[in-house]
Amino acid sequence: MESIIQSFVTFLGVYAAAGIVFALPFSFWGAPRIDPAAKGSPLGFRLLLLPAATALWPLLLIKWIKALQT
């Protein structure tokens, strides 16, 4: 049981670390790319995107890549 929980917590840590690395560039460059209304938005708005961008980074990465391809 403990090894499963240890693996789960390690996975959470890696996932969150990857999310933090992703969130900052997403807030400044990805968000305006997938939603033009985010262009030129104030710093406070961009900082507000960080928690959800950290949590949902795989989904947002796909959206960002799709937006870059169009």
Add this chain to the structure above:
Amino acid sequence: MSTQYTAVIWNREKKRYDRYLAGLIGLFLLAFCGLTLALQPEITAETLIIRATGTTALLLLHLTLMIGPLCRIDPAFLPLLYNRRHLGVTTFFFGLIHGVFNLIQFHSLGNVNPLVSLFTANVHYGSLSNFPFQVLGFGALVILFLMAATSHDFWLKNLGPKAWKTLHMFVYLAYGLLVMHVLLGVAQAEHSPVAIGFLGMGVVTVISLHLAAAFFGQRGQFTAAAGEDFVEVCGLADIEDKRAKVCLIGKENIAIFKYDGKLAAVSNICKHQHGPLGEGKIVDGCITCPWHGYQYLPENGCSPPPFTEKVSTYELKLVGDRIFVNPRPHPEGTRVEPVEIPRKHE
């Protein structure tokens, strides 16, 4: 409605609401801490913070869940609905403080990772009465975090209203987890009948309000007769001026508005958060969603420029003082000439 995002849309009403919210939370915390200190003078500051923040979060979650059904029962509560988002985010922050202090006090003093300790301190996962209640609280906090983090309109638009709404409906799962978290916590640690009593009152109130809203807030359901395009819905007198009558015909959820001596019908579902347009009213010539103030012109279902939201429109006809609607929707944003109400009926 705005063309560019800002961090928080604060207007005079929202600021006033937030001041009331902060004041009431402050009063509650003072009362809670004062009472706890009077009854348990030996309590440590950490334990007091854990209990005060956890109780506040649970109370705020109850209030958050009560607002929706209250508005369906009585529109006088709608101003609370417009500001519910701030209440939800505040709930998460109190839950977060509660969770962090718990981790520090109970799980961070050994050589085991605090999160691993949270999941392994009690491993009676097969037992109902001894189930590790901390894990339930952690699950609820994760849900509240996702809801608070995605509460901005940017996420609503870019995750899509359906996915966003589905995510935010998980609040009921979070509520269930929190109720079990408190029940098991009290049963395993404190055995306090007062806490169980208050929790029971809260659960009964939330469930009763939802049942009452389902009963009183039921929309008119109609069925189209075979071969008939139009369905009789109501009389002119059944709709107040600048308000709507809502009807469900098959899968179509339609709001029929009466305004300026005219009738017009649009989809009852707002493009923003699927709010009930028919529970809103006509403001400055526009149908105004009661949830967040998104607006649509009654004759074509389009938001006024520069906004781009559109909803479906429907054909109406008036026979005597009876209103008939064709439940086949026009494409979103299609202009349908409003039906003029003869002067004798106004």
